[in-house]
Amino acid sequence: MSILAEVKKLGQHIWLDNLSRSLLQQGTLADWLAQGVSGVTSNPAIFQKAFATDPLYAADIAALKAQGKTAVEIYETLAVADVRAACDLLRPEFEASGGQGGWVSLEVSPELAHDAGGTVADAQRLHTAIDRPNAMMKIPATEAGIAAVRELAQAGISINVTLLFAHEQIRRACTAYREGIAARLAAGLPADGVQMVASFFISRIDAALDAQLPEALRGKTAIALAKTAYRDWQHHTAAPEWSELRARGANPPRLLWASTGVKNPAYPATLYVDELIGEHTVNTVPDATLAAFTEHGTARAALTENTDEAAEVLAQVRDTGADLDALAARLQTDGLKQFEEAFAKLLAELA
Secondary structure, eight states, rough: HHHHHHHHHEEEEEEEOOOOHHHHHHHHHHHHHHHHHEEEEOOHHHHHHHHHHHHHEEEEEEEHHHHTTOOHHHHHHHHHHHHHHHHHHHHHHHHHHTTOOOEEEEEEOOGGGTTTHHHHHHHHHHHHOOTTTTEEEEEOOOOOHHHHHHHHHHHHHOOEEEEEEEEEHHHHHHHHHHHHHHHHHHHOOTTTOOOOOEEEEHOOOOHHGGGGGGGTTTTHHHHHHHHHHHHHHHHTTTTTHHHHHHHHOOOOOOOEOOOOSSSTTTTTHHHHTTTTTTTEEEEEEEEEHHHHHHHHOOOSSGGGSHHHHHHHHHHHHHTTTTOHHHHHHHHHHHHHHHHHHHHHHHHHHHH
């Protein structure tokens, strides 16, 4: 049994945080699926890199330019085609897992991060264009994005809420999803095909905070936040509101660990995979980290270990004067800026 299969037995799905035509056409993604990977995530930075470095796009880009397509139209044509192909490749996993795995996510335009109506319209348009049941629309967890989550869940569209860095951000996303699902069921519509994952970013927290912490606390904040977030999530999904919705076929939200490649080379390459395994969660992992985990990772249910110690770590971090809520807001703003810059660069290169 591969280590990825062991992780799946522990209740966690491992997704690949990458998508490109070469991964699809050269069999690399299929090989990862055979080892136990069960989903794919993408973002503007991933597609910017793919279009700039993968030669398999060149002919289609040239043909679309010759047709007079705009840079946005070229991007969407290529991205939708890749997501469709990945959805088709992952469809057997989607069906075999009852919708727990087999998902592929595509992000709405970063330019709409503060436009709830625009986000909903863009997500609906792209979801229709992809036309696959295992496609998730990725929405940033801004105030407008959270409002869009409720509408999209009510509309029956599965969602990956991204750029979460604090417990309160996760709670708001999960509550909006629950309200949307409740409204959908109240309207007499089925909810069994709708899912949400809440993408909590890990390594960026330690990278931003470690320099101001004593050595004994470095590399511990993000994992402590994840473990306590998981405990909160367990309480949230065990509440009576979810028991009633679950009895009517609804799927509770799941936590997804994102940004799980280490940014400090002094840390073990598999740190944010080994320590974040738990039931009903997802970890989306970049290629290099995934390769390292298959070679020397550890599969154990680590999320429920030492949760009291995790709470104590957070108390000690706050005692140093660190404002974790302010940090979360700043990191979300920085993340949005990075996605906007990658999207602008992508469009400029296509133009």
